[in-house]
Amino acid sequence: MTPQAKKVNRLGLEVLNYRGSKTTLCAGCGHNAISERIVECFYELGVDPMGVAKFSGIGCSSKSPAYFLGLSHGFNGVHGRMPAIATGALLANRTLMGLGVTGDGDTASIGIGQFMHLVRRNMPLIYIIEDNGVYGLTKGQFSATADVGSKLKTGAPNDLPPFDCCALALKWGATFVARSFSGDKKQLQAIIKTAIARGAYMKEHEEPLQELDFVPFFEDISVEIPEGEVREIEMHDGSRLRLRKLDRYYDPTDRLSALSALEEAEKNHEVLTGVLYVNTAKPTFLEVLNMAEEPLATLPESKLRPSPAALNEIMEELR
Amino acid sequence: MSTLEVSPAERLSGQPERPAINEFSIQVATVNGSGSQTANSVLMRAIFQMGIPVSGKNMFPSNIAGLPTWFTIRTSARGYIGRRKEVDFLVAMNPETAREDVMQLGAGAAVVYDEPLKLDALRSDLHFYPVPFDKLVAPVCPEPRLRKLVRNMIYDGVLARILSIEMDEVHKALEKQFGKKKAKAAELNWNAARAGYDFAAATFTKTDPFRVERMNATAGKIIIDGNAACALGAMFAGVTVVTWYPITPSTSLVESLMGYMRRFRHDPESGKANYAIVQAEDELASIGMAIGAGWAGARSMTATAGPGVSLMSEFIGLGYYADIPAVIYDVERVGPSTGLPTRTQQGDILSNAILSHGDTRHPMFFPSSPEECFSLSIEAFDFAEKFQTPVFVMTDLDLGMNNWMSDPFAYPEKPIARGKVLTAEDIGKLGGFARYRDVDGDGVGYRTLPGTRHPAAAYFTRGSGHNDKAQYTEREDDYINNMDRLAHKFEVMRQHVPEPVTAIREDARIGLVAVGTSDYAVRECCDQLRDEYGVAASYMRLKAYPFTEHLKDFIRRHERVYVVDQNRDGQLLGLMRLEFDAELIAKLRSVRYYGGLPLDARTVTDEVVGQEGL
Numbered sequence: 066m067t068p069q070a071k072k073v074n075r076l077g078l079e080v081l082n083y084r085g086s087k088t089t090l091c092a093g094c095g096h097n098a099i100s101e102r103i104v105e106c107f108y109e110l111g112v113d114p115m116g117v118a119k120f121s122g123i124g125c126s127s128k129s130p131a132y133f134l135g136l137s138h139g140f141n142g143v144h145g146r147m148p149a150i151a152t153g154a155l156l157a158n159r160t161l162m163g164l165g166v167t168g169d170g171d172t173a174s175i176g177i178g179q180f181m182h183l184v185r186r187n188m189p190l191i192y193i194i195e196d197n198g199v200y201g202l203t204k205g206q207f208s209a210t211a212d213v214g215s216k217l218k219t220g221a222p223n224d225l226p227p228f229d230c231c232a233l234a235l236k237w238g239a240t241f242v243a244r245s246f247s248g249d250k251k252q253l254q255a256i257i258k259t260a261i262a263r264g265a266y267m268k269e270h271e272e273p274l275q276e277l278d279f280v281p282f283f284e285d286i287s288v289e290i291p292e293g294e295v296r297e298i299e300m301h302d303g304s305r306l307r308l309r310k311l312d313r314y315y316d317p318t319d320r321l322s323a324l325s326a327l328e329e330a331e332k333n334h335e336v337l338t339g340v341l342y343v344n345t346a347k348p349t350f351l352e353v354l355n356m357a358e359e360p361l362a363t364l365p366e367s368k369l370r371p372s373p374a375a376l377n378e379i380m381e382e383l384r
Numbered sequence: 385m386s387t388l389e390v391s392p393a394e395r396l397s398g399q400p401e402r403p404a405i406n407e408f409s410i411q412v413a414t415v416n417g418s419g420s421q422t423a424n425s426v427l428m429r430a431i432f433q434m435g436i437p438v439s440g441k442n443m444f445p446s447n448i449a450g451l452p453t454w455f456t457i458r459t460s461a462r463g464y465i466g467r468r469k470e471v472d473f474l475v476a477m478n479p480e481t482a483r484e485d486v487m488q489l490g491a492g493a494a495v496v497y498d499e500p501l502k503l504d505a506l507r508s509d510l511h512f513y514p515v516p517f518d519k520l521v522a523p524v525c526p527e528p529r530l531r532k533l534v535r536n537m538i539y540d541g542v543l544a545r546i547l548s549i550e551m552d553e554v555h556k557a558l559e560k561q562f563g564k565k566k567a568k569a570a571e572l573n574w575n576a577a578r579a580g581y582d583f584a585a586a587t588f589t590k591t592d593p594f595r596v597e598r599m600n601a602t603a604g605k606i607i608i609d610g611n612a613a614c615a616l617g618a619m620f621a622g623v624t625v626v627t628w629y630p631i632t633p634s635t636s637l638v639e640s641l642m643g644y645m646r647r648f649r650h651d652p653e654s655g656k657a658n659y660a661i662v663q664a665e666d667e668l669a670s671i672g673m674a675i676g677a678g679w680a681g682a683r684s685m686t687a688t689a690g691p692g693v694s695l696m697s698e699f700i701g702l703g704y705y706a707d708i709p710a711v712i713y714d715v716e717r718v719g720p721s722t723g724l725p726t727r728t729q730q731g732d733i734l735s736n737a738i739l740s741h742g743d744t745r746h747p748m749f750f751p752s753s754p755e756e757c758f759s760l761s762i763e764a765f766d767f768a769e770k771f772q773t774p775v776f777v778m779t780d781l782d783l784g785m786n787n788w789m790s791d792p793f794a795y796p797e798k799p800i801a802r803g804k805v806l807t808a809e810d811i812g813k814l815g816g817f818a819r820y821r822d823v824d825g826d827g828v829g830y831r832t833l834p835g836t837r838h839p840a841a842a843y844f845t846r847g848s849g850h851n852d853k854a855q856y857t858e859r860e861d862d863y864i865n866n867m868d869r870l871a872h873k874f875e876v877m878r879q880h881v882p883e884p885v886t887a888i889r890e891d892a893r894i895g896l897v898a899v900g901t902s903d904y905a906v907r908e909c910c911d912q913l914r915d916e917y918g919v920a921a922s923y924m925r926l927k928a929y930p931f932t933e934h935l936k937d938f939i940r941r942h943e944r945v946y947v948v949d950q951n952r953d954g955q956l957l958g959l960m961r962l963e964f965d966a967e968l969i970a971k972l973r974s975v976r977y978y979g980g981l982p983l984d985a986r987t988v989t990d991e992v993v994g995q996e997g998l
Contacts, residue, residue, distance in 0.1 A: 082839075086855075115841065118680070118834040131844055131856065138834035139844040140679060142672070143698055149664070149672025156625050156660040156673065157682030158835050179672075182665040357656040361624035362681030362833055366800050368658045369622030369683070371648040373795045379616065379644070380792040383606035 075111035083108040085135040095247030100133045106257040118161045122147040126168035126195035145176025148183035151190050158360035159351050163190040170200050173209040173228045184237040186350040191260045232327045240344040255279040262304040278307040317343050404593040406436050406461035408472040413485050415478050417449025419533035423540050424455040429557035435599040439465035440787045446725040452481045466904025467982040475539050494592035511592040524575040537573045541580025548595040610783035613754035615641035617761025622800050625677035625684040626661040627670040632725045633781040634687040634715035667692035671699040678710040681833035687713035690732050700774050701740025702847040709768035713777045715784040718980045727980030728781035734955035736776050745874045748776040748929040750899040754790040762796050769803035782901045782982040804830045808838040816840040819854040827873025881928035892920040895942040899926050902948045908985030917998050939968045952978040
């Protein structure tokens with residue numbers, strides 16, 4: 066018998082090449098499910114893991130980048146300040162694909178300011194908030210996304226209303242906002258793949274807005290779609306996201322309708338999932354800065370140090 | 385600190401010591417926001433252009449407009465460019481402070497003042513020159529709203545006449561100040577200066593002894609502030625990622641860097657920037673970005689002052705523990721807390737050395753002049769990457785924001801040194817690497833940059849416990865090994881930091897040690913000790929922390945060593961106490977000044993004289 070050929074992606078890599086070290090998080094934790102989806106999506110899309118940089122802050126979720134993409138450089142920084150580290154690293158090397166993983170404590174409390182400014186700058190970073198409404202590592206305090214009225218083990222109720230990170234990101238100008246539930250494998254995959262195709266902000270949770278199909282740029286499968294029910298949105302790399310209309314379908318390219326859908330859902334005590342908003346036109350921060358195409362980190366000395374003539378010119382002006 | 389009411393020279397001779405030709409100081413007292421900056425710069429530059437050593441110090445309030453501000457110009461044929469406490473020639477333009485300003489003058493000083501202030505009634509032992517500024521400005525500046533800005537230029541003309549400053553040089557300095565694009569503004573100011581000159585020529589008979597005389601001591605020199613010099617240093621060091629948050633007195637460092645980078649660091653073909661400058665949302669973000677960029681292989685920096693450094697503390701601890709390069713400019717101002725934002729101090733030395741929780745040590749470079757702002761900046765960027773650690777470049781408001789006479793900067797001789805970075809090819813040959821393993825015995829591991837296309841290139845950086853493969857660990861031996869490696873790395877740095885500048889007097893029983901801008905006062909103090917007291921003193925100016933063996937040798941060879949600190953608690957001395965033996969510590973004495981003004985020689989001399997019992 067000949068040995069069975071190993072299954073590989075378009076880069077010739079196995080799914081094993083996309084895994085990390087063994088998780089130390091609790092069995093059955095949603096964080097592990099998300100890590101699994103990340104592995105699958107990067108593998109299936111054939112993203113070169115050596116071109117990816119992983120970033121995280123502090124907390125259970127922030128530990129998870131050690132458990133996926135072991136061939137990628139990773140940086141587990143300080144609490145709430147992952148956006149700054151990621152921003153600096155992506156400025157140093159704009160060719161990196163940035164993948165940030167954070168939690169509700171890391172983003173909605175200590176890191177809300179950096180999150181806001183990251184969104185404002187439109188940094189091309191996939192920013193996954195693994196939101197469970199609770200501080201896990203310190204064993205069970207409320208986070209700023211916990212529902213009002215929810216109870217601690219001690220019975221103490223949460224008497225403050227939650228932040229909706231998706232609504233906030235929309236308000237601050239995010240260009241891709243989606244929410245899913247760690248248990249919804251299909252939807253979460255489509256969302257992560259879309260995010261990979263364009264750089265995005267995401268969050269996990271419930272109530273689907275639409276059915277999602279992600280078609281990578283290297284595949285062209287034509288699917289029979291009932292007229293008027295499906296919308297296709299093209300990503301920067303040519304991949305397409307197909308949104309299949311559900312009952313409450315709305316236009317995800319219209320920020321106002323996204324915000325009002327979220328408002329309405331909040332009133333009805335529902336959590337919407339799916340792609341809330343996509344904007345493929347707004348320039349990223351790297352474009353705004355008019356930076357060189359090659360990574361700043363590896364520019365040769367000839368491009369870093371101006372000539373002796375330049376120094377003379379400056380000295381002459383100061384005489 | 386107590387200072388003597390009269391200098392020893394005065395006590396000896398019974399006559400006030402009043403230098404005259406090219407040896408005096410001018411103080412201009414104005415109101416913040418009145419446009420006096422131009423008049424003061426032009427005045428300083430005109431004297432400089434006459435070949436006379438000169439320094440200018442701006443003492444300004446933390447306010448946009450309306451509070452008192454003083455600008456002091458010192459001319460010194462002997463080349464002393466530190467602050468001089470005594471004012472010989474006052475220009476009193478601010479009604480709020482004029483009375484106090486006049487009362488503080490020593491006998492024999494001269495005063496140019498706004499006539500309506502009637503200051504001549506206050507004292508009978510001064511030379512008074514009343515000038516009707518409002519009357520003079522009206523004819524030369526028909527536009528009433530511009531008069532406030534042009535008015536100050538009149539005193540330049542008056543002083544030119546009284547002090548024999550050549551009007552041609554005033555004119556040249558004005559052209560330099562305004563450039564060709566603002567010829568109209570230059571002309572307006574020139575007319576005002578002329579009006580002042582003509583008025584003084586027609587009105588005053590000179591009675592004071594102060595005047596300038598052309599020399600040849602400034603040929604080839606430049607005038608620049610320390611912040612701009614640091615900016616040039618960073619640009620020629622090849623900085624690529626600059627992240628910052630505005631804070632006095634460091635703001636102009638990044639602002640001048642922006643100007644220079646726009647001119648010299650865009651790709652000539654594509655027009656694209658070979659750098660990124662980002663104004664962050666706060667100092668937490670600016671240092672976080674600098675650390676992120678340094679990790680990814682950029683030459684990164686941030687510039688800040690004390691309050692910013694306090695905020696950066698956590699990230700700088702991460703940089704230390706995870707071996708990440710970055711350069712942090714700390715342009716020190718008066719603390720604690722908000723303190724006096726527009727006054728100078730060396731108040732961050734001790735806290736920066738051990739910034740952040742846990743055991744940390746950070747190298748600091750201490751430039752004392754614009755030339756060193758330039759050259760030590762270049763060294764700092766190389767040093768940060770060589771040792772993979774955050775490096776502080778410590779200046780202060782006096783150096784950073786004042787204009788200094790300087791020799792032109794020398795083009796760096798050595799190529800840029802990027803430290804131990806492994807490429808994909810290197811990894812291929814080695815077959816792998818351990819990020820924090822001390823293979824060379826210098827405590828510095830090899831690193832790879834994210835994006836390196838080799839399956840064995842990646843590692844996981846963390847501020848939590850890690851072993852030499854950068855893996856998570858809480859093991860006692862792993863933790864201790866890593867901390868010992870970092871301690872060893874710091875010891876190795878001692879052999880590589882810039883060496884101190886030493887002036888040994890063979891007959892000296894005492895020595896002085898200082899850093900940064902204390903240099904000017906201490907050098908002049910050594911001359912005062914020699915000339916006025918017949919005391920020989922050696923001097924060592926440190927350029928960096930960690931301290932080198934040179935400092936220990938210096939302390940050993942003297943009976944007593946005075947450590948000069950521009951802070952209340954003797955922070956530089958405190959750092960020495962942390963690491964020296966009792967025998968050396970017993971020889972150390974403290975000279976401290978912390979009033980917020982640039983240190984002057986007399987303050988140091990008086991303190992040494994007092995402690996020596998001379």
